[in-house]
Amino acid sequence: MQLSTKGRYAVMAMTELAGCDADRAVTLAAIAERQQISRPYLEQLFARLRRQGLVRSVRGPGGGYRLARPAADLSVAEVVTAVDEPLRATRCQGEGPGCLRGGARCRTHDLWEETGRQIHDYLASVSLADVLAGRLRPGQGAVQ
Numbered sequence: 001m002q003l004s005t006k007g008r009y010a011v012m013a014m015t016e017l018a019g020c021d022a023d024r025a026v027t028l029a030a031i032a033e034r035q036q037i038s039r040p041y042l043e044q045l046f047a048r049l050r051r052q053g054l055v056r057s058v059r060g061p062g063g064g065y066r067l068a069r070p071a072a073d074l075s076v077a078e079v080v081t082a083v084d085e086p087l088r089a090t091r092c093q094g095e096g097p098g099c100l101r102g103g104a105r106c107r108t109h110d111l112w113e114e115t116g117r118q119i120h121d122y123l124a125s126v127s128l129a130d131v132l133a134g135r136l137r138p139g140q141g142a143v144q
Contacts, residue, residue: 007080009037010045011131014079017055018071018128025057025064045083052082071132077123 012035020026028046032039046065049055054074055065067074098105130136 003080006045006083009035009041010049010079010083011076011128013037013042013045014049014054014067014074015128015131017065017067018074018132022066022070025062025066027064030064048083049079052078054078054082067128071128072130074128075124076126076128076131077120079128080123 013031016031016035017026028039028042031037032042046055046057050057050065053068056068057063057065098109100106126136
């Protein structure tokens with residue numbers, strides 16, 4: 001399973017925002033330059049992040065974006081799901097019972113469903129502050 005560009009870029013941008021002074025708004029142009037992400041793409045992502053209440057926009061001189069909550073209170077899973085990125089590993093679409101014709105489940109359905117749940121749980125345990133502080137190590141997860 002691979003996270004799409006939308007989810008990865010949203011996490012990169014939000015981590016960049018988390019690393020800036022909380023009292024100052026940061027422009028999308030600055031985030032785009034530092035993270036090498038197109039500004040129009042960031043505009044789309046930040047519109048979704050704002051609608052989900054993860055960022056606040058500031059208008060006027062010195063305007064831009066700020067985190068809506070402290071970085072320690074924002075999980076990576078929240079960011080990914082805010083930009084409509086599903087965190088599932090099954091190929092099933094929607095609420096149907098399975099991915100095969102007639103709605104049947106394939107034999108590996110439960111395996112992939114549990115894998116998706118584990119990924120979501122892990123990303124929910126990691127805050128933007130954890131990512132920013134480098135408190136992640138391969139195989140160790142976030143420091144609680």
